[in-house]
Amino acid sequence: MKPEILEYMTELGRNARKAASVLAAAETKQKNAALLAIADAIDSRRSALHDANQKDLERGKANGLEAALLDRLELTDARIDAMIDGIKQISALQDPIGEVSDMSYRPSGIEVGKMRVPLGVIGIIYESRPNVTVDAAALCLKSGNATILRGGSEANLSNRAIAECIVEGLEQQGLPGGAVQVVETTDRDAVGALITMSEFVDVIVPRGGKGLIERIASDARVPVIKHLDGVCHVYIDSDADSEKAHAIAVNAKTHRYGVCNAMETLLIAESLAAEVLPQLAEAYIAKNVELRVCEKTKVFLPDAVSASEEDWSTEYLGPVLSIKLVAGVEEAIDHINRYGSQHTDAIVTENYSLARRFLREVDSSTVMVNASTRFADGFEYGLGAEIGISTDKIHARGPVGVEGLTSQKWIVLGDGQIRT
Amino acid sequence: MKPEILEYMTELGRNARKAASVLAAAETKQKNAALLAIADAIDSRRSALHDANQKDLERGKANGLEAALLDRLELTDARIDAMIDGIKQISALQDPIGEVSDMSYRPSGIEVGKMRVPLGVIGIIYESRPNVTVDAAALCLKSGNATILRGGSEANLSNRAIAECIVEGLEQQGLPGGAVQVVETTDRDAVGALITMSEFVDVIVPRGGKGLIERIASDARVPVIKHLDGVCHVYIDSDADSEKAHAIAVNAKTHRYGVCNAMETLLIAESLAAEVLPQLAEAYIAKNVELRVCEKTKVFLPDAVSASEEDWSTEYLGPVLSIKLVAGVEEAIDHINRYGSQHTDAIVTENYSLARRFLREVDSSTVMVNASTRFADGFEYGLGAEIGISTDKIHARGPVGVEGLTSQKWIVLGDGQIRT
Numbered sequence: 038m039k040p041e042i043l044e045y046m047t048e049l050g051r052n053a054r055k056a057a058s059v060l061a062a063a064e065t066k067q068k069n070a071a072l073l074a075i076a077d078a079i080d081s082r083r084s085a086l087h088d089a090n091q092k093d094l095e096r097g098k099a100n101g102l103e104a105a106l107l108d109r110l111e112l113t114d115a116r117i118d119a120m121i122d123g124i125k126q127i128s129a130l131q132d133p134i135g136e137v138s139d140m141s142y143r144p145s146g147i148e149v150g151k152m153r154v155p156l157g158v159i160g161i162i163y164e165s166r167p168n169v170t171v172d173a174a175a176l177c178l179k180s181g182n183a184t185i186l187r188g189g190s191e192a193n194l195s196n197r198a199i200a201e202c203i204v205e206g207l208e209q210q211g212l213p214g215g216a217v218q219v220v221e222t223t224d225r226d227a228v229g230a231l232i233t234m235s236e237f238v239d240v241i242v243p244r245g246g247k248g249l250i251e252r253i254a255s256d257a258r259v260p261v262i263k264h265l266d267g268v269c270h271v272y273i274d275s276d277a278d279s280e281k282a283h284a285i286a287v288n289a290k291t292h293r294y295g296v297c298n299a300m301e302t303l304l305i306a307e308s309l310a311a312e313v314l315p316q317l318a319e320a321y322i323a324k325n326v327e328l329r330v331c332e333k334t335k336v337f338l339p340d341a342v343s344a345s346e347e348d349w350s351t352e353y354l355g356p357v358l359s360i361k362l363v364a365g366v367e368e369a370i371d372h373i374n375r376y377g378s379q380h381t382d383a384i385v386t387e388n389y390s391l392a393r394r395f396l397r398e399v400d401s402s403t404v405m406v407n408a409s410t411r412f413a414d415g416f417e418y419g420l421g422a423e424i425g426i427s428t429d430k431i432h433a434r435g436p437v438g439v440e441g442l443t444s445q446k447w448i449v450l451g452d453g454q455i456r457t
Numbered sequence: 458m459k460p461e462i463l464e465y466m467t468e469l470g471r472n473a474r475k476a477a478s479v480l481a482a483a484e485t486k487q488k489n490a491a492l493l494a495i496a497d498a499i500d501s502r503r504s505a506l507h508d509a510n511q512k513d514l515e516r517g518k519a520n521g522l523e524a525a526l527l528d529r530l531e532l533t534d535a536r537i538d539a540m541i542d543g544i545k546q547i548s549a550l551q552d553p554i555g556e557v558s559d560m561s562y563r564p565s566g567i568e569v570g571k572m573r574v575p576l577g578v579i580g581i582i583y584e585s586r587p588n589v590t591v592d593a594a595a596l597c598l599k600s601g602n603a604t605i606l607r608g609g610s611e612a613n614l615s616n617r618a619i620a621e622c623i624v625e626g627l628e629q630q631g632l633p634g635g636a637v638q639v640v641e642t643t644d645r646d647a648v649g650a651l652i653t654m655s656e657f658v659d660v661i662v663p664r665g666g667k668g669l670i671e672r673i674a675s676d677a678r679v680p681v682i683k684h685l686d687g688v689c690h691v692y693i694d695s696d697a698d699s700e701k702a703h704a705i706a707v708n709a710k711t712h713r714y715g716v717c718n719a720m721e722t723l724l725i726a727e728s729l730a731a732e733v734l735p736q737l738a739e740a741y742i743a744k745n746v747e748l749r750v751c752e753k754t755k756v757f758l759p760d761a762v763s764a765s766e767e768d769w770s771t772e773y774l775g776p777v778l779s780i781k782l783v784a785g786v787e788e789a790i791d792h793i794n795r796y797g798s799q800h801t802d803a804i805v806t807e808n809y810s811l812a813r814r815f816l817r818e819v820d821s822s823t824v825m826v827n828a829s830t831r832f833a834d835g836f837e838y839g840l841g842a843e844i845g846i847s848t849d850k851i852h853a854r855g856p857v858g859v860e861g862l863t864s865q866k867w868i869v870l871g872d873g874q875i876r877t
Contacts, residue, residue: 058794062818135817141839147828149838152816156850239850260680260851281873288875374478383869396572396868397555398482408567408871417876418569418867419561430576430659431680432852435867447838447855448816449803451828453701455708456837 038226045222046230049185050237052215053158057183059213061155065132067210072128072175075206076121079171082202086112089198090167097191110165110192120171123422127175130421133439134181137448146454151445155181157239159442160231161424162187162253164245167195173242174203174217176424180442183216185238187231190223197221232257242424242437247352262433262441264425266352267297267380269410272369272395274386275306279313281407282385286317288409289383291324295354297426298381298413302349302359304369310337310362326356333362349376366391370398377401379428381413381435402428402435458646465642466650469605470657472635473578477603479633481575485552487630492548492595495626496541499591502622506532509618510587517611530585530612540591543842547595550841553860554601557868566874571865575601577659579862580651581844582607582673584665587615593662594623594637596844600862603636605658607651610643617641652677662844662857667772682853682861684845686772687717687800689830692789692815694806695726699733701827702805706737708829709803711744715774717846718801718833722769722779724789730757730782746776753782769796786811790818797821799848801833801855822848822855 060068079086090112097107133153140150159182161173170186177184188196200219208214220227232241232253241261243253254261271289273282289300305314314337321328329344341360348359349372363369366384373382383405384395392406403413413436415423420438427433433441480488499506510532517527553573560570579602581593590606597604608616620639628634640647652661652673661681663673674681691709693702709720725734734757741748749764761780768779769792783789786804793802803825804815812826823833833856835843840858847853853861 058818058820061820143837143839145832145837147832147837152824154820157820255678258675260849278873284873284875292876385873398478400478400481400574400577401866403867403869404572405869406871407873408869409875411876412565412567412869412871412874413867417563417565417567419563429680430864434864444850444854446821447823447833449823449825449828449832451826451832453698453704453805453827454832455704455829456712456831 038229039224042222042224042226043230046220046227046234047237049218049220050158050234053183053185053218054237056213056215057155057157060178060181060183060216061134063181063212065134067212068132068178068181069128071207071210071212072124072178074209075175075203076124076128078202078205079117079121079124079199082198083114083117085201086117086195086198089194093192093194102191106165106191110167110195112167112195116168120168123172124175127179127422127439130179130439132179133443145456146452148450150448152448153443154446156442156444158183158185158237160185160187160238160241160259162228162231162241162243162245162249163189164249165189165191167192167199169244170196170199170219171203172422173424176422176439177442178216180439182442185218185220185231187220187228193221193223228253229256232259232261235259244425260432262425262427262437263429264297265428266378267299267426268301268350268352268376268378269298269380270302270304270373270377270382271300271410272304272363272366272373272382272384273306273309273313274366274369274384274388274391275308276388276391277306277309277313277385278387279309282313283317283320285383285385285407285409287320289411290321290326290358291356292409292411294356296411297352298410299354300358300410301351301353302361302376304361304363304372306365307333307362310334314338321358324356326358329357329359331361334360352378366395370395374400380426381405381410383408383410402426458649459644462642462644462646463650466640466647466654467657469638469640470578470654473603473605473638474657476633476635477575477577480598480601480603480636481554483601483632485554487632488552488598488601489548491627491630491632492544492598494629495595495623496544496548498622498625499537499541499544499619502618503534503537505621506537506615506618509614513612513614522611526585526611530587530615532587532615536588540588543592544595547599547842550599550859552599553863565876566871568870570868572868573863574866576862576864578603578605578657580605580607580658580661580679582648582651582661582663582665582669583609584669585609585611587612587619589664590616590619590639591623592842593844596842596859597862598636600859602862605638605640605651607640607648613641613643648673649676652679652681655679664845680852682845682847682857683849684717685848686798687719687846688721688770688772688796688798689718689800689833690722690724690793690797690802691720691830692724692783692786692793692802692804693726693729693733694786694789694804694808694811695728696808696811697726697729697733697805698807699729702733703737703740705803705805705827705829707740709831710741710746710778711776712829712831714776716831717772718830719774720778720830721771721773722781722796724781724783724792726785727753727782730754734758741778744776746778749777749779751781754780772798786815790815794820800846801825801830803828803830822846
């Protein structure tokens with residue numbers, strides 16, 4: 038690691054640690070006012086944002102960045118509006134910090150409970166979308182955490198321009214600019230420093246493709262909240278309502294293809310296959326969804342491609358679907374727990390006992406009954422916003438909102454009690 | 458890593474993963490019955506336990522193990538009784554698994570909430586005390602987790618004998634023996650395998666000295682619930698009740714010395730020093746506690762040793778105490794957040810606003826008002842038992858009981874809702 042990069046990152050770390058203790062003690066109204074001031078600063082500096090973004094876009098084009106990435110990189114006025122709206126929504130959320138719960142008296146006479154507190158300093162590593170800079174900064178600020186943001190090098194000038202707005206908003210409300218810092222160097226060593234300086238960083242949230250996240254998790258010396266793949270299933274049980282099953286299975290696959298909560302494998306109880314499969318296949322084919330199917334499914338869809346073993350654990354992120362017929366809920370649960378990615382899985386059934394069993398035994402971050410996997414999302418769950426969807430079991434599981442960026446400390450209130 | 462060790466550990470991992478899915482779905486009464494059957498098996502196999510333990514003790518003596526370690530290794534009848542009692546207490550605890558909370562309807566019509574679930578497979582790495590084998594196995598079983606236990610090599614035969622009782626109890630109640638496995642090899646590569654096989658192990662809980670835990674945390678590829686040091690403080694505020702202050706400061710230091718929740722540094726508001734310090738010093742000196750003090754304290758205790766910079770961050774685990782006079786609560790909080798280990802810190806005060814401020818701003822796993830730091834303990838907090846005290850912020854903070862060995866998944870109940 039280049040010593041000057043390490044030194045630079047250490048300086049950011051030191052600033053962040055210092056700012057974190059100010060933020061942890063900041064009042065709700067001060068944090069909210071700073072969020073609104075940031076929104077105002079972004080609004081009033083639109084032309085500076087556009088200029089910086091234009092330079093990023095031109096460099097991206099010159100470097101042959103592909104069209105999809107250039108699109109994600111672009112800061113249109115509509116996207117700036119959405120950023121501003123997002124900040125205002127986060128400002129309106131309830132402050133999770135300081136919430137006291139579970140207070141109870143113990144036989145010794147002490148009163149014991151928990152108080153919700155920030156994690157401290159959060160490092161965010163993400164790819165080209167500059168709006169993440171604002172979303173992540175706002176969520177961290179609301180939850181009383183300092184943050185160090187490391188965006189993609191393609192968006193470096195855009196992110197730095199956004200950071201200026203953020204610092205303006207923070208300082209205007211008397212909060213330290215060190216509360217939100219954007220890494221200005223595009224040197225890759227900066228990531229290496231960020232994920233290993235455990236004295237300054239409490240948790241890393243990487244956002245991006247599976248490859249990036251696996252690399253970070255493997256090199257990190259700081260806990261990582263990981264969002265790996267979403268191999269989501271819908272299981273249509275023998276006791277399913279056919280209409281609900283059809284609607285959910287179509288929605289879960291075709292509402293959007295490139296998202297982590299889209300269904301990738303459809304499981305159908307053999308006894309219901311004749312009733313639901315032909316119509317479903319028709320719907321998928323009408324939408325140009327490629328079907329990769331098990332041998333039993335071929336009885337109904339002789340022209341479909343045979344699924345390989347690999348298909349069952351593949352996140353297509355596109356118009357491809359694997360289909361398997363199963364004997365019943367037990368085989369469905371086994372298949373999901375074996376091949377799934379513990380993201381989001383749904384059963385369609387009217388059977389009370391099977392629904393309960395599926396809810397309990399499927400080991401995923403969200404388990405659903407009679408609803409589309411597409412609902413797995415922080416906004417839909419009422420978190421207000423999300424910083425990602427955790428496929429970990431430790432700390433936060435599923436959509437991570439402001440609460441996922443906090444911890445709980447114990448508090449003990451006494452009247453002079455000593456231990457005897 | 459030796460291939461045969463890797464193969465052996467992989468086999469344990471595979472067994473554990475398989476058993477974990479059975480345990481996750483096991484009913485409360487079956488888990489409780491298995492716990493009681495384990496207690497019975499231990500009771501009825503006392504002589505086998507004594508024999509195995511005797512061999513460990515003899516080998517330990519032959520290898521020159523020091524007396525304190527030999528003492529910790531010994532399985533007396535009283536200790537076996539305590540193990541049995543511990544299991545029965547854990548059996549009587551409420552089952553955390555399956556608890557559903559925070560269910561609410563969302564505008565889309567779906568109902569969203571959380572269900573408490575086991576983490577999966579927990580690896581425990583510990584030193585010579587064989588009773589940890591039983592405690593850890595029982596806590597993991599209660600919380601629906603499979604566990605792989607790696608005890609100290611000095612206790613290997615004792616641990617294996619205990620494991621036989623555990624497997625007997627499990628299988629008698631129809632649970633898989635793979636739910637609790639003791640690593641039989643004393644090869645150090647077994648630890649290396651355990652902490653890196655993330656496909657089979659969800660979390661590692663090391664129990665032992667700071668050195669062991671730091672080594673494991675640094676090499677692990679699996680999340681680690683760490684218990685590092687306990688540099689605990691009591692701050693006697695200017696508005697303290699002198700009697701409570703005296704009792705708490707004496708208790709926190711002298712009730713037991715070698716424990717992580719003992720006070721290591723006493724902070725006193727300058728304005729109250731003349732009132733409380735001489736009497737306190739007398740009490741400490743009467744108990745042969747060595748005092749290492751700041752320059753201002755020397756005015757009152759001219760014969761005391763001067764504290765070095767290092768003293769302020771030292772966990773003595775013995776009859777030594779550092780004392781510092783501070784201007785007030787602000788300096789106390791700064792000192793604690795700078796030199797402490799984020800374990801447990803207490804203020805003694807009758808001042809409402811200062812108590813609130815201390816509670817909020819001290820960044821430790823437990824913050825107390827008018828109570829001895831010695832209360833920081835799973836039993837005292839009502840957790841029933843603890844597997845350790847976490848000094849991490851992620852996942853579990855402070856005493857970790859059965860709930861700390863669980864996670865929450867989201868559950869979504871619908872009537873056919875799709876996302877539009």
